[in-house]
Amino acid sequence: MNQIYDMLQANSNGRIKKGSNEVTKTAERGTAQFIILAEDVNPPELLAHIPLICAEKGIPFGYVADQEHLAQAAGLPAGVKAASIAVMEITKGAQEDFNNVVKAIEGLKA
Template sequence: MSVYVTTDIPADLAEDALEALEVARDTGRVKKGTNETTKAIERGNADLVYVAEDVSPEEIVMHIPELADEKGIPVVFIETQDDVGHAAGLEVGSAAAAIVDAGEASGDVEDIAGKVEDLD
């Protein structure tokens, strides 16, 4: 487990979170990549943040969990960058993503956020 991974996310919850990201991508708004995700967190626009566990060097995303925690935004740690990128609609991996407008996934996002907060 990487240094920045603060919570061990169960596989079924991670899968549900990726499905919610896909729905939000199609019906809402999603920010992709470390920079866009960081901006969404800083502005308080993110509803749910995704961070890949296989980022190297780790310093690229190390600030995201702490920043999200300060803003009260739940973070889901996903096993690979490819999983995050593909769920966000990219053909390549992404170190991070954020749901800004959940669209039709709003109920799922609220449920996932609650479960992630309960894990802490």
């Protein structure tokens, strides 16, 4: 979903947490604003628990196709991969993109 990449790039000054352990912690604490998971994670069980926690805590989440593109959109160095990203705060410049992504994801669930 390109909207997720766009939102993450627009939120470049916002705080993020990266990696399955950090993302799991933020989800359990309910402190994440949005969680992004890469679909190409191997084994998929690495992230399988995160959507369940998000549903329990009411945290919106979405999937993107590729770990490398996710890392790039998050502003991580070239060649780095990110299986998951937790967006901790939404900057003013990214608020509209964030709202659009959440609406699109809620529309898919309906």
